[in-house]
Amino acid sequence: MDTSRSLLPVGAAAAVVGLLILLPVVLLTLNNQAQPAQAGCAPVGGATGGVPEQYRAAVDAAAAEAGVPAALVAAQIEAESGWNPTAVSPAGARGIAQFMPATWADYGAGADPFDPDAGIGALGRYLKDLRGQVGHLAQSEAQRLELVLAAYNAGPGAVLQHQGVPPYAETANYVQRITRAAQLDYSADCIPVGGQILGDLGTGQWTHPLPGGxxxxxxxxxxxxxxxxxxxxxxxxxxxxxxxxxxxxxxxxxxxxxxxxxxxxxxxxxxxxxxxxxxxxxxxxxxxxxxxxxxxxxxxxxxxxxxxxxxxxxxxxxxxxxxxxxxxxxxxxxxxxxxxxxxxxxxxxxxxxxxxx
Structure with a gap:
């Protein structure tokens, strides 16, 4: 974990600590009957992508600065603070993007950490820096975004050491949680972050390839x-x-x-x-x-x-x-x-x- 900044969403510290202990996995039982197919993707954000109106311009600007989709920036803010500009974590992280004071000194441009536009802008600069440090390891844009998230959670040194997403349960969970929220909660059209747009997947039913796995x-x-x-x-x-x-x-x-x-x-x-x-x-x-x-x-x-x-x-x-x-x-x-x-x-x-x- 990168100890230079907080990685705990406000009000969710206990949940993240639980991840470090290892979350129990509930396994489902499969019988010989076909399993019910899942519903198709229906993003809850609608046409606006779910970003609060007062923050849309700042999120778009931060995403452009970092070279990442706006949906990814929005999903991170949701995970970090729940869009609360006055949030303070038990570890001392502050503001809408939950920066620790030392990291804010590097990326906050001298602004008030509780200024939401400044916090979102700092997040964009920080993600840009991480992308520059680990992006060369990726072979696709989707992989590059996952590496940036992994570096955000575990630190760029861990990503460089493992030449990919580090084998840490917390980091894997974080990467999956943010990319999932970006696609399902903050996109207007269900397009996965990083592309891989294959066109219409058809109207047929789908299910998990290893139910319970x-x-x-x-x-x-x-x-x-x-x-x-x-x-x-x-x-x-x-x-x-x-x-x-x-x-x-x-x-x-x-x-x-x-x-x-x-x-x-x-x-x-x-x-x-x-x-x-x-x-x-x-x-x-x-x-x-x-x-x-x-x-x-x-x-x-x-x-x-x-x-x-x-x-x-x-x-x-x-x-x-x-x-x-x-x-x-x-x-x-x-x-x-x-x-x-x-x-x-x-x-x-x-x-x-x-x-x-």
Whole structure:
């Protein structure tokens, strides 16, 4: 954690302390029935993005200064102070953006820390500085924004040390919470921060690919997971997300199975796998790796409905433990063989369909 500034939302100190102890994970039970699909994304901010009218100009200016979406700045302010310009945290952070005095001295431009416009402006300058320090590690704008948030929470030194989002539960939670709020609460159109706009995702129903599972590793740069048999550049530059603890892997939407088996020559790292493509536009491709051998419930050529069981999560192939590697690639990638070149972060896509990991 960066001790130079407060990271605690006012009135939520106990909740954040709880994160440091490790939040309990509630696991859901999956039966053989298809799970109910989530509702589509409906941002609560409406056409204005949910930013209070008196702060919209300052938020837009800070976002332009930092080179980040206004929705991200708004989500951070909501998390830090709940838009309260007179907020003071138990640690001594002050104002709408919750700066500690030492950090305010560097970024406050001599203004009153309780001046909300000055606080929002200082946040923009601080985010710009962080972007300059860690942005070069990213391979996409979405990753760059996540690294900026990670640096804000854990400090830029931790991001540089781990060459990505540090493996801290609090930091991972913070990054996910802010990007989720930016998309779902402060955007007017549900577009994920950082882009990855794939067009209309269709009207079909979607569900969690591992119901009851928890997110254990995010998309993009990461340190080598402990216990992985072979730590290659493909492992440390994660082309998908990892989920664990759910048991049965299911079709997140209606799919045609392009390939499935206990091993694919030349791609043994996948272990037992399923490769599939959406049955409707935009025909995204899906990859499911590391299933338990002998648990496949589908075969090449099958067409399956949302929620159909595909396999059981396992530890086959190049896996460090029982989990599902879930990957989405654009239609530019082949659907019947694994591809990394056109991989996109699944979380904003799932969030657009109302599935929050």
């Amino acid at each position: 928890r997110l254990t590793s995010t998309f993009g740069a990461r340190p080598c997971p402990a216990g992985v048999p072979s730590c290659t550049q493909y492992v440390t530059n994660h082309a998908g997300i990892d989920l664990a603890g759910g048991g049965t892997v299911v079709a997140p939407t209606d799919l045609v199975i392009r390939a499935a088996g206990d091993s694919m020559p030349g791609h043994e790292y996948m272990g037992t796998f399923v490769l599939a493509t959406m049955t409707e536009n935009p025909e995204l491709n899906f990859q499911f790796h590391h299933c338990a051998p002998g648990t496949l419930r589908v075969a090449t050529g099958d067409t399956v409905a949302v929620g159909t069981p595909l396999c059981t999560e396992g530890a086959s192939g190049n896996a460090s433990g029982t989990h599902l590697h879930f990957q989405i690639t654009t239609p530019a990638a082949p659907g019947d063989v694994p591809s990394r070149e056109h991989a996109v972060d699944p979380r904003p896509i799932l969030a657009q369909k109302g599935i929050i990991l």
